[in-house]
Amino acid sequence: MKNLVSIVMALIIMSGLLLTGCPAPAPTSVPEKSKPTAPAGVPEKAQTAAPTGAAEKAKPTTPASVAAQPQRGGTLRLITDKLGANFGYPGESYSRPPSLAGFAEPLAQFDEKENLVPVLALSWSADYATSTMTIRLRQGVKFHDGTDFNAEAVKWNLEMHKAADNMGGSEYIKSITAVDNYTVRLNLSQVSPLTLEAYLQYPLMFSPAATQAKGKEWARTNPVGTGPFKLTEFQREAFIKLVRFDGYWQPGMPYLDSIEVRVIPDPLTAATTMQAGDADMWVNQAGLPLKEASDLSRLGLKAASVPGRYYTMSPDTTNPKSKFANQKVREAIEYAIDRAAIAKAIGEGLAEPLNQIAPSASVFYNKDYKGRPYDPAKAKALLAEAGVATGLEIFLVTPSRSPEREFATTVQGYLKAVGIDAKLTLKDSASWTALRMGDADWEGLLMQSEVMNPGLSYIQNFTKNFQLGGRAKSLARSKEFLAIIDKIYATNDNAAIAASGRQLVKQVSDEAMTIPLAAMPSLSITQKNVHSTYLIESPVSNYWNTQNDWIEKK
Amino acid sequence: MVNYIARRLLVSLLVILLVTVFVFTVMHSLPGDPLLLFLGDEASVSNLAPGKMDELRHEYGLDKPLPVQYLTWMWNITHGDFGTSLFYRDKVGKIILERLPVTVHLGIAAFTLSAFMGILVGVVSGVRRGKWIDTATTVIAYLGVATPSFWLGILMIYLFGFQLRLIPIAGYTSPFVNFWMSTKQAILPVICLSISGFAVTARQVRSSMIEVIQRDYIRTARSKGLKESDVVFGHALKNSLIPVVTVVGMNVRHIIGGSVVIESVFAIPGIGRLLVDGIMAHDYQVVQSMTLIVGVIIVLSNLAVDMSYAWLDPRIRYD
Numbered sequence: 001m002k003n004l005v006s007i008v009m010a011l012i013i014m015s016g017l018l019l020t021g022c023p024a025p026a027p028t029s030v031p032e033k034s035k036p037t038a039p040a041g042v043p044e045k046a047q048t049a050a051p052t053g054a055a056e057k058a059k060p061t062t063p064a065s066v067a068a069q070p071q072r073g074g075t076l077r078l079i080t081d082k083l084g085a086n087f088g089y090p091g092e093s094y095s096r097p098p099s100l101a102g103f104a105e106p107l108a109q110f111d112e113k114e115n116l117v118p119v120l121a122l123s124w125s126a127d128y129a130t131s132t133m134t135i136r137l138r139q140g141v142k143f144h145d146g147t148d149f150n151a152e153a154v155k156w157n158l159e160m161h162k163a164a165d166n167m168g169g170s171e172y173i174k175s176i177t178a179v180d181n182y183t184v185r186l187n188l189s190q191v192s193p194l195t196l197e198a199y200l201q202y203p204l205m206f207s208p209a210a211t212q213a214k215g216k217e218w219a220r221t222n223p224v225g226t227g228p229f230k231l232t233e234f235q236r237e238a239f240i241k242l243v244r245f246d247g248y249w250q251p252g253m254p255y256l257d258s259i260e261v262r263v264i265p266d267p268l269t270a271a272t273t274m275q276a277g278d279a280d281m282w283v284n285q286a287g288l289p290l291k292e293a294s295d296l297s298r299l300g301l302k303a304a305s306v307p308g309r310y311y312t313m314s315p316d317t318t319n320p321k322s323k324f325a326n327q328k329v330r331e332a333i334e335y336a337i338d339r340a341a342i343a344k345a346i347g348e349g350l351a352e353p354l355n356q357i358a359p360s361a362s363v364f365y366n367k368d369y370k371g372r373p374y375d376p377a378k379a380k381a382l383l384a385e386a387g388v389a390t391g392l393e394i395f396l397v398t399p400s401r402s403p404e405r406e407f408a409t410t411v412q413g414y415l416k417a418v419g420i421d422a423k424l425t426l427k428d429s430a431s432w433t434a435l436r437m438g439d440a441d442w443e444g445l446l447m448q449s450e451v452m453n454p455g456l457s458y459i460q461n462f463t464k465n466f467q468l469g470g471r472a473k474s475l476a477r478s479k480e481f482l483a484i485i486d487k488i489y490a491t492n493d494n495a496a497i498a499a500s501g502r503q504l505v506k507q508v509s510d511e512a513m514t515i516p517l518a519a520m521p522s523l524s525i526t527q528k529n530v531h532s533t534y535l536i537e538s539p540v541s542n543y544w545n546t547q548n549d550w551i552e553k554k
Numbered sequence: 555m556v557n558y559i560a561r562r563l564l565v566s567l568l569v570i571l572l573v574t575v576f577v578f579t580v581m582h583s584l585p586g587d588p589l590l591l592f593l594g595d596e597a598s599v600s601n602l603a604p605g606k607m608d609e610l611r612h613e614y615g616l617d618k619p620l621p622v623q624y625l626t627w628m629w630n631i632t633h634g635d636f637g638t639s640l641f642y643r644d645k646v647g648k649i650i651l652e653r654l655p656v657t658v659h660l661g662i663a664a665f666t667l668s669a670f671m672g673i674l675v676g677v678v679s680g681v682r683r684g685k686w687i688d689t690a691t692t693v694i695a696y697l698g699v700a701t702p703s704f705w706l707g708i709l710m711i712y713l714f715g716f717q718l719r720l721i722p723i724a725g726y727t728s729p730f731v732n733f734w735m736s737t738k739q740a741i742l743p744v745i746c747l748s749i750s751g752f753a754v755t756a757r758q759v760r761s762s763m764i765e766v767i768q769r770d771y772i773r774t775a776r777s778k779g780l781k782e783s784d785v786v787f788g789h790a791l792k793n794s795l796i797p798v799v800t801v802v803g804m805n806v807r808h809i810i811g812g813s814v815v816i817e818s819v820f821a822i823p824g825i826g827r828l829l830v831d832g833i834m835a836h837d838y839q840v841v842q843s844m845t846l847i848v849g850v851i852i853v854l855s856n857l858a859v860d861m862s863y864a865w866l867d868p869r870i871r872y873d
Contacts, residue, residue, distance in 0.1 A: 085639075238726070262725060264725075264821040265818055265821065265827070269708075269819055276719070
């Protein structure tokens with residue numbers, strides 16, 4: 001009897017192990033990588049000229065659905081990994097996770113062609129002679145508390161952002177004037193199309209009346225904006241509910257009744273929730289885990305994928321004793337690494353191997369640039385020319401998070417094959433950020449990652465407040481590199497900026513200032529009956545037109 | 555008894571203070587600037603003027619010497635001020651009060667389940683020693699001790715939440731908001747939290763029962779014609795409870811420790827997740843305050859266990 005019981009228990013245990021250990025059968029066909037294409041039948045958007053010219057008055061267009069007419073009603077159940085601490089007070093740094101889109105809007109946003117199009121601003125123009133920028137505002141817009149969106153509100157928001165130093169180019173704003181009820185003028189010390197973009201698309205507009213009446217502590221978790229949804233329920237890092245704002249300025253919008261956001265930090269739990277149909281959409285602030293997202297995509301859920309972050313390695317070139325001070329060594333590292341294989345392995349088939357410091361989606365990308373393709377023989381030859389003995393030991397500093405850690409581990413293997421012994425040094429997020437953004441030095445190669453800013457604002461990755469441009473202390477910048485950046489900021493012409501940007505990227509690549517690896521996608525996953533415009537209408541920025549989303553009734 | 559309690563509380567206070575000093579020192583020794591993490595996404599960091607960082611450091615008191623920071627924090631604690639969270643930009647006390655009831659709710663449920671089931675199964679196993687039920691409960695208990703709670707949680711989510719669709723996969727609802735949903739959502743995390751405590755308790759009860767059931771007074775009770783249930787629960791169990799109470803008291807620690815993982819797996823906004831997020835973000839105030847609170851809970855539970863000995867065994871006296 002005892003033996004029988006033991007056998008039964010053993011069978012139960014083995015069944016449990018098999019149940020969890022055996023993967024689901026792979027589907028016979030794998031859907032193609034989804035591309036951020038606009039839905040069929042989308043009318044041509046009215047495009048506003050770049051800030052250098054006088055812009056025409058334009059109104060936003062509403063895209064048609066992919067295969068059917070939008071249906072009204074329903075609640076979009078969204079899951080995300082975290083919410084953040086401040087999403088309503090512009091006087092402090094605030095993160096803008098996509099999960100919190102819908103209650104506040106910027107003055108303008110990027111469309112799928114990386115053109116700046118109106119949202120709360122109708123048009124804008126820059127006068128380089130007087131160093132001013134004039135913004136004409138949309139009329140008839142209300143905040144959720146019923147107060148008017150007008151020039152005074154914009155002035156207040158921009159002044160708050162300037163005081164908090166949380167907006168690119170805010171140091172160039174000398175003063176802000178409300179010329180009339182719907183016109184704002186920025187008096188600037190320096191005018192550049194790059195900073196003008198930042199003033200328009202970065203700051204979200206919040207109600208000054210609400211913040212002034214109730215204080216910043218209240219405003220942090222009670223955002224009062226002009227968006228199609230207003231916040232009605234908030235549980236810190238747990239749950240948020242947004243309901244449709246009936247006074248929204250776009251008539252007939254939004255389609256949805258409400259959006260419910262739940263925080264599920266564990267990726268396995270989140271993926272299971274999506275698979276079970278208990279959530280309609282999965283969007284993470286830090287990006288979706290590629291494995292789980294790919295698996296869900298193979299199971300038939302919809303995935304929108306656009307370039308998100310790109311990954312590079314920065315050598316300690318300010319140290320004269322470092323082997324990386326020799327350009328031949330840096331070039332050898334590039335030749336030693338098979339970036340196509342790394343991108344395929346780590347990126348689940350969705351990553352793009354980089355041969356230069358800009359991904360192919362960027363206006364700064366040089367189409368004809370060949371780069372340094374995988375060639376371990378050439379890598380060894382260059383190392384020999386540089387007088388580097390076999391068995392060279394270096395440090396490879398990486399954060400302990402994914403995918404940087406995976407990149408570093410794979411690179412370590414490739415370097416070993418050409419005779420370089422790279423010792424991994426894992427850093428926690430705080431230490432790694434200090435190396436990239438603070439005053440700390442590093443020795444060896446430092447894993448880096450950058451957000452792929454849209455359009456011309458991609459140049460910000462190279463300016464002094466970013467790690468490639470100025471913050472990373474151990475990374476040397478050549479005079480040629482700095483000269484091109486100055487040239488970019490000195491010009492008013494967008495085409496010239498783009499051309500100089502491409503020149504900058506080529507310069508970085510030619511001198512192997514930093515070693516490119518891959519660009520990883522930013523993903524969202526939705527159920528089949530959910531028609532979301534996230535990463536489709538504005539694939540290169542974080543802004544999400546939630547008013548255009550709708551759910552097909554099953 | 556009062557003197558004993560006072561002495562114990564005094565010693566416990568010293569222990570808690572030492573623990574807070576240790577945690578404070580370790581947290582501040584970790585490399586990396588928490589302000590850089592606090593500032594969030596890189597757009598925010600890169601847009602900051604260099605002087606702004608010093609301003610923020612001063613605002614949060616991070617520019618003061620470490621002993622001053624610690625003493626300031628301790629002084630504020632005595633006035634009910636747990637400080638301001640670097641990450642949440644809100645009072646730590648307020649954040650803890652939001653999260654604590656969640657963990658207490660699940661913790662009490664897990665504690666009750668592990669204690670009740672552990673004692674019940676242990677009694678049955680001890681009384682029916684050598685029988686099939688003893689073997690079965692022994693195997694279950696070993697599984698409970700050996701199984702990692704996070705693995706069990708993921709397995710249960712997959713089986714009961716996804717495959718069988720019996721229970722919600724994740725999340726938490728207050729029982730005062732929706733009692734039925736709260737109960738459904740609590741089932742899996744409570745089971746995961748209680749499993750190891752149940753297993754250890756069951757084994758301990760079994761051992762104690764086996765020892766006590768062989769005593770002369772049990773034979774006497776049986777020979778007096780008492781019902782078996784009266785013999786087991788009225789005489790044997792009470793006399794075997796002292797080591798069991800010790801083990802049950804230790805379950806409090808296991809539940810608090812387990813909540814760190816289980817709350818992340820089941821997306822429960824409790825203090826376990828708060829502690830993890832605080833450590834990852836180098837949120838000193840949150841971590842120190844949480845250490846203090848957890849220390850107090852454990853100290854009080856140990857004291858309650860010690861006091862219960864006197865109730866269980868009248869021969870034990872404290873002075």
